[in-house]
Amino acid sequence: MAELFSMAIAAVLINNIILTKFFGMCPFLGVSKKTSSAVGMGVAVIFVIMGASIITYFLYHGVLVTLGIEYMQLITFILVIASFVQFTEMFIKKFSPALYKSLGIYLPLITTNCAVLYVAKDNITQNYGFVEMLVNSFSVPLGFLLVLYIFSCMRERLDTADTPNAWKGNPVALVAAALMALAFSGFAGLV
Amino acid sequence: MNNAIYAAVFALIMGGLYAALYYLNHRTPVPKGCENLKEECSGCSISSCANHPSQSKIIEGE
Amino acid sequence: MNRKENFIAGFVKENPVFGLYLGLCSALAISTTLDNAIGMGLCVTLILTASNMIISAIRKITPDEIRIPVYIVVIASLVSAVEMLMAAFMPQLYANLGVFISLIVVNCIILGRAEAFASKNGILDSALDGIGMGLGYTFSLLLISFVREFLATASWTITNPFNNQVILHVGLSFLEPFKISMFSTSTGAFLTFACFAALFAVLKNKPAKKEKKEAK
Numbered sequence: 001m002a003e004l005f006s007m008a009i010a011a012v013l014i015n016n017i018i019l020t021k022f023f024g025m026c027p028f029l030g031v032s033k034k035t036s037s038a039v040g041m042g043v044a045v046i047f048v049i050m051g052a053s054i055i056t057y058f059l060y061h062g063v064l065v066t067l068g069i070e071y072m073q074l075i076t077f078i079l080v081i082a083s084f085v086q087f088t089e090m091f092i093k094k095f096s097p098a099l100y101k102s103l104g105i106y107l108p109l110i111t112t113n114c115a116v117l118y119v120a121k122d123n124i125t126q127n128y129g130f131v132e133m134l135v136n137s138f139s140v141p142l143g144f145l146l147v148l149y150i151f152s153c154m155r156e157r158l159d160t161a162d163t164p165n166a167w168k169g170n171p172v173a174l175v176a177a178a179l180m181a182l183a184f185s186g187f188a189g190l191v
Numbered sequence: 192m193n194n195a196i197y198a199a200v201f202a203l204i205m206g207g208l209y210a211a212l213y214y215l216n217h218r219t220p221v222p223k224g225c226e227n228l229k230e231e232c233s234g235c236s237i238s239s240c241a242n243h244p245s246q247s248k249i250i251e252g253e
Numbered sequence: 254m255n256r257k258e259n260f261i262a263g264f265v266k267e268n269p270v271f272g273l274y275l276g277l278c279s280a281l282a283i284s285t286t287l288d289n290a291i292g293m294g295l296c297v298t299l300i301l302t303a304s305n306m307i308i309s310a311i312r313k314i315t316p317d318e319i320r321i322p323v324y325i326v327v328i329a330s331l332v333s334a335v336e337m338l339m340a341a342f343m344p345q346l347y348a349n350l351g352v353f354i355s356l357i358v359v360n361c362i363i364l365g366r367a368e369a370f371a372s373k374n375g376i377l378d379s380a381l382d383g384i385g386m387g388l389g390y391t392f393s394l395l396l397i398s399f400v401r402e403f404l405a406t407a408s409w410t411i412t413n414p415f416n417n418q419v420i421l422h423v424g425l426s427f428l429e430p431f432k433i434s435m436f437s438t439s440t441g442a443f444l445t446f447a448c449f450a451a452l453f454a455v456l457k458n459k460p461a462k463k464e465k466k467e468a469k
Binding site: 064067075076082089094097100 | 197208
Binding site: 019020021022023024025026029071072074075078079082111112113114117118121122125165166167168170171172174175177178179181182185 | 337442
């Protein structure tokens with residue numbers, strides 16, 4: 001239990017997926033202008049990573065390994081993620097318009113989010129058991145949500161700041177991200 | 192050799208599944224009140240993405 | 254637009270990394286050393302050119318409703334093939350780049366060019382576009398890694414990926430005590446990238462200003 005907990009802490013704070021591994025940079029810069037959209041995107045990412053990881057985990061160990069075609073990993077995973085996103089979008093369009101209103105727009109953006117593919121692959125390469133896989137695929141996107149939320153708060157303030165023309169928009173936001181990465185590196189000795 | 196056949200069949204199944212889901216999803220109508228939901232995402236410059244800011248400008252311009 | 258202009262646009266005006274903010278995940282993570290930057294850049298160029306050519310070749314028989322799934326399958330197969338070739342022939346580079354090779358699948362540059370260019374143009378034009386964009390990406394990776402490797406280690410090293418022999422090593426040993434190891438971490442990546450992004454923003458706006466002045 002303690003091991004799982006420290007694994008989760010490490011995934012959220014120490015090896016944060018955005019700040020140390022740079023996965024999911026596109027939404028990190030793209031949808032971080034408002035806190036509300038940052039939270040929506042973060043929650044959608046948690047959901048998709050959880051779902052896609054569970055499916056790919058069983059598909060890999062159940063089908064690919066039994067048939068001896070592990071080299072199909074990449075094609076299978078990207079297709080599972082893409083199909084899962086399409087299915088989820090269709091499902092909530094039909095049955096839960098309210099949910100679609102708050103999360104629907106973020107779903108298509110997630111297919112090309114490298115964080116999803118990374119977590120699916122990581123679960124396999126690290127040889128995680130089922131419970132470890134669940135913890136990993138929940139805590140990694142949780143770190144994503146946390147950093148995206150903090151970053152969007154910073155950007156709302158940055159918008160009103162007086163920055164030189166060349167640094168307006170993304171460049172100054174990237175400097176803020178650098179400082180945040182520096183701050184997060186202080187968590188390194190935590191576990 | 193069997194392996195290659197399995198792999199090809201498996202890839203076809205997965206690809207077909209994705210194509211079918213993609214097609215079905217895009218035929219499912221968007222629920223009421225959500226027609227004009229757009230997130231102005233400028234994360235990448237794929238301007239054909241429905242969420243790219245340039246899309247809404249095109250619609251407004253017409 | 255003629256072919257030459259189109260080809261050159263990928264370097265400054267439409268530079269995929271600094272100008273359009275595409276493919277950032279790999280650009281930031283890989284650019285610690287020149288070796289990695291060259292390997293990754295050429296890998297992306299190869300896959301981008303091949304995928305552009307294939308997608309352009311099948312553009313007339315691809316059903317419009319399911320074109321994105323078709324593109325994803327084509328790109329994923331290409332990346333798998335390149336990944337396996339690299340594991341076999343350049344094991345050291347493959348180990349250094351690690352998971353980033355397979356993540357080329359979701360690199361926005363490739364899907365973006367397939368959608369925006371290859372699906373509308375002929376095979377030759379698409380191939381040229383792929384090479385131009387790919388070299389633009391390589392060029393940006395080289396810029397970032399050039400700065401980062403020097404600040405972090407006070408030297409530049411280029412090795413042959415096939416047999417791991419050092420081809421070129423430039424070291425300024427008197428600067429050795431002043432090296433800043435922070436630049437090999439993520440903080441350095443963000444900082445270097447921010448500086449280049451600001452620089453390219455200035456470069457991009459310059460011609461526009463000139464035109465305005467002339468118009469006045």
